Amino acid sequence: xxxxxxxxxxxxxxxxxxxxxxxxxxxxxxxxxxxxxxxxxxxxxxxxxxxxxxxxxxxxxxxxxxxxxxxxxxxxxxxxxxxxxxxxxxxxxxxxxxxxxxxxxxxxxxxxxxxxxxxxxxxxxxxxxxxxxxxxxxxxxxxxxxxxxxxxxxxxxxxxxxxxxxxxxxxxxxxxxxxxxxxxxxxxxxxxxxxxxxxxxxxxxxxxxxxxxxxxxxxxxxxxxxxxxxxxxxxxxxxxxxxxxxxxxxxxxxxxxxxxxxxxxxxxxxxxxxxxxxxxxxxxxxxxxxxxxxxxxxxxxxxxxxxxxxxxxxxxxxxxxxxxxxxxxxxxxxxxxxxxxxxxxxxxxxxxxxxxxxxxxxxxxxxxxxxxxxxxxxxxxxxxxxxxxxxxxxxxxxxxxxxxxxxxxxxxxxxxxxxxxxxxxxxxxxxxxxxxxxxxxxxxxxxxxxxxxxxxxxxxxxxxxxxxxxxxxxxxxxxxxxxxxxxxxxxxxx
Amino acid sequence: xxxxxxxxxxxxxxxxxxxxxxxxxxxxxxxxxxxxxxxxxxxxxxxxxxxxxxxxxxxxxxxxxxxxxxxxxxxxxxxxxxxxxxxxxxxxxxxxxxxxxxxxxxxxxxxxxxxxxxxxxxxxxxxxxxxxxxxxxxxxxxxxxxxxxxxxxxxxxxxxxxxxxxxxxxxxxxxxxxxxxxxxxxxxxxxxxxxxxxxxxxxxxxxxxxxxxxxxxxxxxxxxxxxxxxxxxxxxxxxxxxxxxxxxx
Numbered sequence: 088x089x090x091x092x093x094x095x096x097x098x099x100x101x102x103x104x105x106x107x108x109x110x111x112x113x114x115x116x117x118x119x120x121x122x123x124x125x126x127x128x129x130x131x132x133x134x135x136x137x138x139x140x141x142x143x144x145x146x147x148x149x150x151x152x153x154x155x156x157x158x159x160x161x162x163x164x165x166x167x168x169x170x171x172x173x174x175x176x177x178x179x180x181x182x183x184x185x186x187x188x189x190x191x192x193x194x195x196x197x198x199x200x201x202x203x204x205x206x207x208x209x210x211x212x213x214x215x216x217x218x219x220x221x222x223x224x225x226x227x228x229x230x231x232x233x234x235x236x237x238x239x240x241x242x243x244x245x246x247x248x249x250x251x252x253x254x255x256x257x258x259x260x261x262x263x264x265x266x267x268x269x270x271x272x273x274x275x276x277x278x279x280x281x282x283x284x285x286x287x288x289x290x291x292x293x294x295x296x297x298x299x300x301x302x303x304x305x306x307x308x309x310x311x312x313x314x315x316x317x318x319x320x321x322x323x324x325x326x327x328x329x330x331x332x333x334x335x336x337x338x339x340x341x342x343x344x345x346x347x348x349x350x351x352x353x354x355x356x357x358x359x360x361x362x363x364x365x366x367x368x369x370x371x372x373x374x375x376x377x378x379x380x381x382x383x384x385x386x387x388x389x390x391x392x393x394x395x396x397x398x399x400x401x402x403x404x405x406x407x408x409x410x411x412x413x414x415x416x417x418x419x420x421x422x423x424x425x426x427x428x429x430x431x432x433x434x435x436x437x438x439x440x441x442x443x444x445x446x447x448x449x450x451x452x453x454x455x456x457x458x459x460x461x462x463x464x465x466x467x468x469x470x471x472x473x474x475x476x477x478x479x480x481x482x483x484x485x486x487x488x489x490x491x492x493x494x495x496x497x498x499x500x501x502x503x504x505x506x507x508x509x510x511x512x513x514x515x516x517x518x519x520x521x522x523x524x525x526x527x528x529x530x531x532x533x534x535x536x537x538x539x540x541x542x543x544x545x546x547x548x549x550x551x552x553x554x555x556x557x558x559x560x561x562x563x564x565x566x567x568x569x570x571x572x573x574x575x576x577x578x579x580x581x
Numbered sequence: 582x583x584x585x586x587x588x589x590x591x592x593x594x595x596x597x598x599x600x601x602x603x604x605x606x607x608x609x610x611x612x613x614x615x616x617x618x619x620x621x622x623x624x625x626x627x628x629x630x631x632x633x634x635x636x637x638x639x640x641x642x643x644x645x646x647x648x649x650x651x652x653x654x655x656x657x658x659x660x661x662x663x664x665x666x667x668x669x670x671x672x673x674x675x676x677x678x679x680x681x682x683x684x685x686x687x688x689x690x691x692x693x694x695x696x697x698x699x700x701x702x703x704x705x706x707x708x709x710x711x712x713x714x715x716x717x718x719x720x721x722x723x724x725x726x727x728x729x730x731x732x733x734x735x736x737x738x739x740x741x742x743x744x745x746x747x748x749x750x751x752x753x754x755x756x757x758x759x760x761x762x763x764x765x766x767x768x769x770x771x772x773x774x775x776x777x778x779x780x781x782x783x784x785x786x787x788x789x790x791x792x793x794x795x796x797x798x799x800x801x802x803x804x805x806x807x808x809x810x811x812x813x814x815x816x817x818x819x820x821x822x823x824x825x826x827x828x829x830x
Contacts, residue, residue, distance in 0.1 A: 528632065533669035536629050537679075538657035538687035538738065547682055551722065553671030 097383045114254070118317070119176035125149060128211075128286050131176050135255045140261065148275040148285035161442040162471040162503060163411050165347075165384065173349060174317040175287045198359060209238030214265065228253060228292045228308040240304065241321035247303050249333075250295040254322050257293035264295055268326055272355035272392045272419070280351040280413075281388040284320045288353065296331040296362075305561055310350075318349040327356070327362035334365040337563060347410060348373075352387045367560055368416075369568060372408035379438025379467075381411025389416035389440040390446075393425035393454075401428040402445065403559045407566050407575040410439060415473065417446035420454035420482075427456040430556040432568075434575045435468030444474035444505075449485035449515070458489040461553045465576055466499035471503040478515040480542070485515040493523040494552050495543065496576065546573040582606050583747060583778055590620075590627050590803075599803035601639070601664035603724045607746075608775040612789055612814060613782045616822035621782045622666060624800070625751040627778075629663040643747055658690040663746030666752040669688030671723040676735065679703060679723045684742050708741040712768045730761035737768040743791040748772070748779040754788040766791030786818040795802050801825035 090225040109363075119130050125226050128149050134143040208257070222510070228251065244251050250261060258265050273286040294310040310321060327333050350372065375382025385408075391400035402416040418427025429445035447456035456476065464470040470493065493502035504521050526548050534544035550569055557565055583605040584630045592600035595822040598620045605611050615621050627634050628641065630653035648656060671679065684704075685695040696704060709719065724732055733753055740748055750769065754762050769792050773779070781792055787798070789811065797813040798805045799822075806825055807813065 206681055506653065527669075530669045530671060532653060533627075533671075534630050534664065534683075535653035536657055536663050536665075537683035538654050538690060539683060540654055540686070543682065543686060547674055547679070551671055554673040 090272070095146040097480070102355075104572040106384075107558070110460065115241045117176075121174055122171040123149075123175055124171070126370055127175055131287055131289065134176065134178075135258070137258055140266065144270070144275065145286050145362075146194045148282050149287075151276055152279070152282040152286055155282060157279050159218060161413050161473070162469065162505075163413060163440040163442050165411055165440075168384070170283075175320070176289060177317045180298065193528045194236075199282055208372045224233065228306075234567050237272070241279075242366045243329065244303070244306075248297040249302050250288045252293055252305055254288075254293045254324060257324075260415045261293075262293065265293070265324070268324055268355065272390050273388050274356060275355050278388060281353050284322060284351050284353045284388070286324035290322045291323040291324070291352070291354075292325075292335075294325040294333060294335065296327045296333045296388075298329040298331060298359075300331045301326075302333040303333070305336060307338065309338050312383075318351065321352045323352070323354040323367070324357075325364060326357045327398075329358065329359045331359075332359040332363045332365075334367070334561060336367040338369045338371070340545040341456050347375075347381060348383045350383050350409075352389075354389040354416075356389075356391035356400055358391065358395060358398035358400050358422075358425075361397045363399040363401075364391060364394060365401045366391070366416070368402075368406075369557070369571070370406045370408055370412070371571065373410075374380060374408045374439050375410040376436060377437050379410070382439070383408065385409035385412045386415060387412075388415040388573070389414065389428070391417070391418065392573075393422050393427060395425070396422040396451075397424040398422050399428075401430070401559070403430040403556065404432070404443075404561070405571070406431070406433040406443060406564050407427055407558075407571055408439060409441075412443050413442040414443045415445055417448065418456060419450065420456060420485075421450045422454075423451040424453045425451055426454065428559075429456075429458045429474075430458070430573075431460045431472075432463070432488065432553045432556050432558045433470060433472075434463045434465075434572060435576055436449065436465040437468060440468070441469070441470045442471040444472045446475040447477070447487055448475075449478040449482040449487070450566075452483045453480065453485075454482060455486040456488075458487070458491070459555055460489075460491045461556050462491070462493045462502055463496065463549055463552065463576070464484050464502045465495065465496035467499045469501045469507060472509075473505040475507040475509070476517055476519075477507075478512045478517075482512050483514050484518075485510070487515075487517045488520045489517070490555075491519075491521040491563050493521075494549065495523065495525045545576055549576060582644065582803065583780070584640075584642045586640045587694045588624075588627070589637045591635040591813060592623065592633065592639055596637075597803055598627070599601075600674055601804045603798060603799075604667055605747075605778050605780060608777050609795040610773060610779040610781060610792065611798060612788075613780060613798050613800060614814060614817060615806075616718065617827055619786070619800040619825070621784075621800055623803075625666075625780075625782055627746075627747050628749050629653060629661060642795060643717055655689075655747075655760070657743070658687055659811060660744075660746035662740050662743055662748050664694055664733075664740055664753050666755060667699050668724050668727075668732045668736055670725045672725055674718055674723050676723045677705070677719040678782045680719070680742060683739065687743055693791040695717055697801075700798040705742065712738055712741075713764055730758070730764075733761065733765050734768070737772075739754060739763055741768065748777065750779065750781045750783075752784060754783055754785065762788060763791060764830075770780060778798040786814040791813045791817075795809065811824055 119127050128145050132145055141357055241251060273281050275282055296302050325335060358364050372383035372385055393400055401419050406412055420427050427447050433441045433443050435441045443460055458474060460472050462470040462472055474490045476487045491504050496500055502523055506519055508517055508518060530548060533542050549572055560568055585601055585603040588598050588601040629709050629807055636649055681701055688695055714734055718731060753765055797809055799807045
């Protein structure tokens with residue numbers, strides 16, 4: 088398996104800091120004053136030139152947020168966050184009005200180059216410059232701190248009727264769509280972090296696929312937090328109209344910094360009749376150093392609404408970064424015959440803490456859902472799967488299959504599974520399977536006896552463990568992910 | 582040549598090998614027999630370098646090199662191969678993927694070029710056919726749900742692919758019916774060569790009808806109690822291990 092060898096080769100290249108995205112970019116930025124109050128909310132809204140209704144929406148969320156408490160039920164521990172010590176808006180100074188790649192600050196472009204955005208994305212950047220390449224193409228929206236730097240392939244997508252731009256831009260160009268759908272899946276009252284996001288959200292991607300259109304290429308957003316003490320509050324909204332299809336991928340990195348950075352995103356997906364949305368995440372925020380210092384707090388609300396009959400939403404996530412992950416990409420199966428899927432690989436090493444899973448809310452008739460979760464814990468980390476499967480009274484013939492597997496590497500880490508199952512309809516069929524296993528010394532020895540190094544052996548065994556989920560990732564990202572798995576687990580044995 | 586001198590090995594604080602001496606010249610096949618608990622499998626694991634087997638005294642050299650000072654994967658690269666009594670399962674990893682990873686790891690470490698995909702597939706298919714291994718088996722996850730016979734044939738396939746110079750077969754006949762023993766033995770015999778030494782560990786004489794050894798050593802209480810030609814195995818079949826402190830075979 089070449090990917091295994093490549094993993095090892097990559098690991099060897101990175102001798103000092105294994106987190107290769109840890110550099111920061113020295114770029115002048117415009118920031119909002121530190122802290123949070125109504126004036127900051129107004130400042131952000133004004134910076135973006137937003138209409139009054141959106142400012143009011145933000146202020147309503149802010150006032151609501153003041154009455155809310157941080158959730159404490161997750162199996163994660165961290166010092167209390169002082170929300171007045173954060174910056175809520177940061178934008179590269181040169182980014183006041185970006186139009187095309189030519190106008191983007193070269194320093195920013197170099198940053199993305201250094202990030203080694205997966206090859207397929209680089210092809211896209213080349214494509215924008217006119218050197219179109221054959222094969223798979225991916226349109227990219229690059230978000231740097233609080234603003235979208237550039238979105239590629241917009242014109243070509245527009246020919247197919249697909250709208251792909253930053254949310255800030257969509258507010259101006261397609262206000263009716265934004266107004267109709269924003270907050271319709273994750274209402275501003277939803278939870279502490281989602282409400283905070285609603286008040287101060289900065290940028291993120293907006294996608295609309297018109298009826299019957301199969302989006303001609305993969306869409307992707309690349310998030311980068313650069314500024315110190317700056318929260319990133321991205322907001323992504325994807326609408327697949329009747330009978331349409333779209334596949335979307337997001338990637339995330341951040342510099343190595345000693346203090347923790349907050350990332351509280353909201354992602355809303357809406358699938359109308361017969362539409363399908365496939366949403367993939369490769370999350371590689373800075374996880375903190377080996378003593379557990381620094382790293383990103385990733386407190387994210389992601390939810391998809393299968394609003395139409397026979398619609399389908401599929402979440403695939405590969406979570407390798409962040410000091411703390413608190414994230415439950417969910418599906419509301421409202422339309423009759425709709426289907427939700429959740430495929431997850433969550434890897435924790437060092438002192439990382441993950442509390443992640445999904446919610447499958449069966450409301451319509453003949454709805455089905457599938458959950459495959461693979462948690463891998465190494466080092467001193469803690470890895471919790473938390474999931475809810477529920478069937479409403481009217482959800483006749485709801486079906487769910489859940490499989491949660493945990494793999495432990497070493498004896499200092501923890502894996503936990505917390506499934507909640509509620510069936511209010513007697514015709515519901517829910518199946519739940521869970522296993523916990525360790526990479527045994529005997530398995531390792533068997534591989535070593537065949538000439539594999541310890542790193543190769545672990546990468547091979549873990550890649551086997553996550554295979555069911557890997558195959559749901561877009562092709563271009565499978566190899567990349569296999570490598571990432573090896574790098575994330577560096578130093579986990581021996 | 583494999584030279585084991587005065588080997589003492591502790592497992593969990595208990596002495597299992599206790600002054601074992603053995604010389605295995607290049608090109609020869611020696612059988613290790615003995616009652617349960619006499620230290621046969623311990624010897625196999627120590628040669629392969631398994632952790633938790635503490636060598637307290639003695640030496641093991643292979644082609645003049647100190648084997649005990651090498652890591653398990655270094656020994657594999659140096660040509661030591663252990664056919665496991667209980668091969669490990671690795672879920673989700675196709676057998677073919679595992680074979681290719683192992684072959685390329687060893688080739689790379691030996692300074693040889695990695696095989697291209699078509700070359701590798703051809704290489705595996707030929708060897709697999711000789712062992713009556715169906716192509717379908719190679720697509721399944723390594724050893725997961727394999728029958729006893731499939732697991733052992735898979736071990737011999739790996740032995741054929743990795744081209745070791747010292748083969749240690751740990752009770753390769755255990756749990757096999759007579760047809761499977763014959764197939765496995767044919768596979769082993771095909772690998773006999775002047776440049777390759779083999780240590781065949783078995784409880785029963787049966788396997789040695791098919792793999793005829795040059796020498797037979799009987800272990801008892803952690804050392805070689807008796808050595809002889811192939812006829813020694815036949816004698817044991819008659820008398821059992823009673824005189825070596827074991828129950829009658």
